[in-house]
Amino acid sequence: MTSRVLASHALAALLLSVGCNTTNTYTSNGNGGYTSVVTNGWLAYKATVDNVREGKLDDGTMKVQIDVRSDQLNPQRFNYLFEWYDAQGMKIDSATATWQNRFIKPQETITLSAVAPTRTCSRWVLKLSDEKQPFTPNN
Amino acid sequence: MHRTSIIVPALLALIAGCQNAQYQDPQGTTLIVSLNKVDIQDFASAADAMVNSMVEAGVLAKAAHQPALLGISKVENRTDTQFDTDELVKKIRVALLKGGRAQVTQQLTLGNAKEDPLGDQANQMKRFQDGTDRQPIELPDFTLSGKILFDRTKAGSTRQVAYIFQMSLVDTATNRVVWEDEKTIVKQGNQNQVGF
Numbered sequence: 001m002t003s004r005v006l007a008s009h010a011l012a013a014l015l016l017s018v019g020c021n022t023t024n025t026y027t028s029n030g031n032g033g034y035t036s037v038v039t040n041g042w043l044a045y046k047a048t049v050d051n052v053r054e055g056k057l058d059d060g061t062m063k064v065q066i067d068v069r070s071d072q073l074n075p076q077r078f079n080y081l082f083e084w085y086d087a088q089g090m091k092i093d094s095a096t097a098t099w100q101n102r103f104i105k106p107q108e109t110i111t112l113s114a115v116a117p118t119r120t121c122s123r124w125v126l127k128l129s130d131e132k133q134p135f136t137p138n139n
Numbered sequence: 140m141h142r143t144s145i146i147v148p149a150l151l152a153l154i155a156g157c158q159n160a161q162y163q164d165p166q167g168t169t170l171i172v173s174l175n176k177v178d179i180q181d182f183a184s185a186a187d188a189m190v191n192s193m194v195e196a197g198v199l200a201k202a203a204h205q206p207a208l209l210g211i212s213k214v215e216n217r218t219d220t221q222f223d224t225d226e227l228v229k230k231i232r233v234a235l236l237k238g239g240r241a242q243v244t245q246q247l248t249l250g251n252a253k254e255d256p257l258g259d260q261a262n263q264m265k266r267f268q269d270g271t272d273r274q275p276i277e278l279p280d281f282t283l284s285g286k287i288l289f290d291r292t293k294a295g296s297t298r299q300v301a302y303i304f305q306m307s308l309v310d311t312a313t314n315r316v317v318w319e320d321e322k323t324i325v326k327q328g329n330q331n332q333v334g335f
Contacts, residue, residue: 059200079168079335095233096187098180099168101335115191118238129168132334 026066026126028054043130046076047102050109062116064124070104077103077131082114084121092121101131169334174298174326176220177287180335181324185304186230188322190238193231198308198317199240202280209241210279210311212249218289218302227287227304246276281317282309299327 022039026049029035034052038044051067062084070076081099084092094117104110114124163169170180193199199207211232214224235241245259253259266272285306292299301323308318 057195057200058197061194063195081166093237094187095237096183096190096230098166098183098187100184100187101168113191115194117190117234132168132332 021130024128026052026128028052028064028123028125030123040130043078043128046070046072047078047080047104047128049126057115060119062121062124064114066112066126067109068102068104068112068128069109070107072104073106075103075105077101079129079131080112081127081129082112083125083127084116084118085123085125086118086120087122089123092116092118099129171331171333172326172328172335173331174300174328175331177218177222177226177302177324179226181302182226183230184324185302185322186227186234189231189304189306189320190234192320193235193306193308193318194238194240196318198310199235199281203312204277204280206236206239207241207281208277208279209235209243210247210282211243212282212284212309214283214285214287214306216287218287219291224285224287227285228283231283231306241281244277244279247278279311282311283307284309296329297327298329299325301325 022043024040024043024047025037026034027036032052032054034049036049038048047068047070049066050069053065055063055065057063064082068080079099079101081097083097084094086092097117102110102112112126116124165179166183170178172178172180202208209232211228214228216222216224232241232243236243245253245255245262248254263272266274283306285304288303288305290301290303304322304324306320307316309315310317
């Protein structure tokens with residue numbers, strides 16, 4: 001019995017260390033709104049999309065601002081990445097695209113902004129993922 | 140009991156793991172976060188902020204040439220570590236070029252150092268052969284310059300390093316700075332870490 005408990009604890013620790021950090025994805029619908037695929041409830045609890053504003057620069061380049069809210073009572077961190085697509089649904093790679101880490105205070109709403117890498121981009125995808133470790137002031 | 144004594148240490152060893160070399164996604168979250176140097180994700184993040192800011196300001200879109208003609212001026216590394224500032228500048232150039240917003244000229248370079256000397260020679264010979272070598276050369280609409288600064292501090296065993304990326308765009312027609320921005324990246328901790 002003890003051996004089974006030990007083995008199950010070890011398995012749980014393994015799953016906790018390697019699993020569960022799935023990505024939540026928010027995709028523009030082309031009409032100023034968005035659809036979401038939330039597979040990580042814990043992440044959605046500390047970073048969920050509240051509001052989206054789309055606009056165009058003078059040269060026609062698309063710009064987006066996304067309000068992200070935390071429902072947590074502790075400070076948190078999360079990672080985000082913007083991807084861009086043209087009208088045909090082709091992904092447009094950006095030379096500077098990278099996952100970025102953000103700090104969010106308890107119950108705070110922050111704004112993530114992005115400008116499309118080319119004028120041909122017409123849709124955005126925002127990917128959110130959890131940070132590697134739970135937040136402590138020193139990590 | 141015997142089985143458990145094998146399985147549990149094996150699982151724990153898997154968790155703690157001796158790790159063999161693996162490829163990592165250069166845009167991903169598994170990269171090393173260093174307290175003693177600028178990491179590749181820091182350059183990408185700074186370049187992203189600069190390009191977004193520059194494009195949003197709209198100055199390149201108002202240039203006489205479209206795409207705008209850009210000259211690369213001095214970009215100084217004033218940190219305590221050695222790196223090639225092209226880790227930042229090239230990302231900005233690629234993003235502007237691929238976005239159809241700017242092209243870099245070789246006609247006028249800092250210290251007359253040509254990035255592609257053969258390309259420059261070929262251009263000179265073509266201009267001579269075409270009889271256009273006495274015509275004025277195409278000068279850049281803007282020049283890009285910048286500095287990378289750092290600030291290091293410590294509280295107890297917690298170390299903090301800030302890298303400050305500053306960039307400016309000068310309109311060569313007026314010699315005025317028409318765009319500037321600054322991006323600060325702060326990293327804090329006791330030691331370098333794998334992933335963020």
